[in-house]
Amino acid sequence: MTSLSTASSLSYASYFTTIKKRFATQNTNDGNDNDNDNSVIASKEFSHLENPIADDAENFLLLMDSRPGSLLTTFKTMSINNDDDDNDDTTTHNDDDDEDYRETPSLEKYNVDWTGHYRGSSSIVVRPKSTKEVSRILSYCHKRRIGVVPQGGNTGLVGGSVGIGGEVILSLEKMNNFECYDKKDGSIIRADAGCILEDLQNYAAKNGNLVPVDLGAKGSCQIGGNVSTNAGGVYYYRYGSLHANVLGLEVVTPTGDVLNLGYDPVSHLKDNTGYHLKHLFIGGEGTLGVVTKVSLQCPPLPVSRGAMWLTCTSLSDVVRVLTLARTDHLNEILAAFEFMDRDVLELVRAAYPSIRFPLDIGNVTPATTINNDNIIDPYSILIETHGSDNNHDREKLESFFESIMEEGLVVDGVMAQNLGQIEDFWKIRELCNPATAATGKCNDRTMTESFEIDIISIHLTLSF
Numbered sequence: 222m223t224s225l226s227t228a229s230s231l232s233y234a235s236y237f238t239t240i241k242k243r244f245a246t247q248n249t250n251d252g253n254d255n256d257n258d259n260s261v262i263a264s265k266e267f268s269h270l271e272n273p274i275a276d277d278a279e280n281f282l283l284l285m286d287s288r289p290g291s292l293l294t295t296f297k298t299m300s301i302n303n304d305d306d307d308n309d310d311t312t313t314h315n316d317d318d319d320e321d322y323r324e325t326p327s328l329e330k331y332n333v334d335w336t337g338h339y340r341g342s343s344s345i346v347v348r349p350k351s352t353k354e355v356s357r358i359l360s361y362c363h364k365r366r367i368g369v370v371p372q373g374g375n376t377g378l379v380g381g382s383v384g385i386g387g388e389v390i391l392s393l394e395k396m397n398n399f400e401c402y403d404k405k406d407g408s409i410i411r412a413d414a415g416c417i418l419e420d421l422q423n424y425a426a427k428n429g430n431l432v433p434v435d436l437g438a439k440g441s442c443q444i445g446g447n448v449s450t451n452a453g454g455v456y457y458y459r460y461g462s463l464h465a466n467v468l469g470l471e472v473v474t475p476t477g478d479v480l481n482l483g484y485d486p487v488s489h490l491k492d493n494t495g496y497h498l499k500h501l502f503i504g505g506e507g508t509l510g511v512v513t514k515v516s517l518q519c520p521p522l523p524v525s526r527g528a529m530w531l532t533c534t535s536l537s538d539v540v541r542v543l544t545l546a547r548t549d550h551l552n553e554i555l556a557a558f559e560f561m562d563r564d565v566l567e568l569v570r571a572a573y574p575s576i577r578f579p580l581d582i583g584n585v586t587p588a589t590t591i592n593n594d595n596i597i598d599p600y601s602i603l604i605e606t607h608g609s610d611n612n613h614d615r616e617k618l619e620s621f622f623e624s625i626m627e628e629g630l631v632v633d634g635v636m637a638q639n640l641g642q643i644e645d646f647w648k649i650r651e652l653c654n655p656a657t658a659a660t661g662k663c664n665d666r667t668m669t670e671s672f673e674i675d676i677i678s679i680h681l682t683l684s685f
């Protein structure tokens with residue numbers, strides 16, 4: 222497990238797993254029965270997978286109708302046109318001999334994950350624009366025994382989105398159309414997997430709705446990546462997990478088959494019929510296939526929002542505060558409960574010296590270098606409420622604060638007076654991950670294992 226010192230959120234406790242997975246496109250049966258136990262195989266070498274070569278790059282291009290920008294590669298390819306106007310991090314250039322060879326010298330953006338720690342060695346990035354193209358690519362890789370790593374916004378933090386064995390990266394970034402299923406209230410969004418979460422949030426907000434998942438990486442992560450990691454996000458307490466909010470998915474299996482799992486037509490909000498195979502892909506991290514489309518229910522935007530910043534001295538006090546918030550006091554209006562330890566807030570302070578904490582008394586230098594009075598309290602909590610009546614919610618927050626103070630559970634606290642202050646609280650929370658990455662603390666993690674899954678037998682199960 223991780224030795225990472227970071228924001229310890231009760232609502233997303235499990236995503237710092239250190240397991241590195243690969244998305245193998247072939248059955249693992251190499252003739253040895255012991256190898257073929259239809260289960261996760263840890264630390265196995267991937268010698269049965271082929272490394273992609275320049276010919277494969279050419280073929281990928283053809284599979285995507287030689288569309289400009291559909292292929293990025295470090296191989297020299299006879300591409301018809303590899304130009305891409307929005308490809309700013311990678312460059313394409315003509316070969317000297319004036320033929321139409323193109324190559325992309327750097328695939329840095331795709332080979333290095335958000336933390337900067339996990340580095341892949343892929344020489345081909347395919348960027349399909351449709352489900353059909355995804356299907357063609359996976360079918361081709363399956364026949365050629367080439368490994369594939371699906372990639373969304375590359376913000377996963379655990380290295381799952383980069384190809385450490387030189388696999389082909391299948392980036393979903395070109396699949397980014399979305400629409401409202403019910404135009405009247407916009408409460409169901411149907412989106413391609415490559416849509417950026419924040420774009421969907423803004424769109425839903427214009428229609429008076431809220432995308433029920435929110436996280437610090439919203440400006441880069443994609444809805445397909447969110448589904449594939451079963452991203453918990455900060456509003457988990459109020460709206461539940463993506464298992465509760467995804468109505469349907471379209472996925473492509475490693476053999477290239479397209480499965481419609483309640484995507485079209487969109488499953489009803491209350492659908493208690495039969496099996497719901499979509500749940501296998503929510504949190505599947507690309508091991509079972511590529512998510513290409515998502516339909517998502519979006520609750521109404523809250524009419525009133527409140528927030529409070531508290532500090533505690535012990536973890537057991539934090540847990541007690543959470544229990545009281547969830548049960549006796551805030552109950553149905555509790556939307557978010559995030560806690561941050563002193564270590565991570567010190568990292569934030571060090572990386573962003575101008576940041577002001579809600580309970581700061583003046584400009585405090587890093588806590589370790591000064592006396593006790595100025596040390597950040599061991600645990601800080603950010604609570605957000607969503608409701609429909611400002612006065613009512615405010616009264617609830619005040620009475621909650623009084624009782625936790627009376628019980629001696631918190632040292633101090635402050636309530637946001639307006640939306641701007643709520644955003645300021647969140648800004649601190651959202652800086653925890655960048656601060657951790659900036660100070661290199663992410664690198665404390667070690668990648669322990671690779672594993673692969675016998676997708677053929679899973680596929681057979683899915684198509685019974």
Ligand SMILES: Cc1cc2nc3c(=O)[nH]c(=O)nc-3n(C[C@H](O)[C@H](O)[C@H](O)COP(=O)(O)OP(=O)(O)OC[C@H]3O[C@@H](n4cnc5c(N)ncnc54)[C@H](O)[C@@H]3O)c2cc1C
Nearest residue numbers: 373374375376377381437443445446447452453454507512
């Ligand atoms: C600042 C910051 C804050 C964060 N906060 C949270 C948080 O609050 N809660 C939380 O849960 N996570 C959080 N994360 C982690 C991360 O943002 C989420 O896991 C996010 O859902 C990943 O989405 P992505 O599009 O970047 O996926 P990627 O990182 O690109 O991929 C993640 C995994 O999903 C697979 N994958 C991606 N797209 C697809 C697809 N279409 N089909 C199949 N497989 C696919 C990849 O192969 C990889 O295994 C945070 C990250 C950062 C940087």
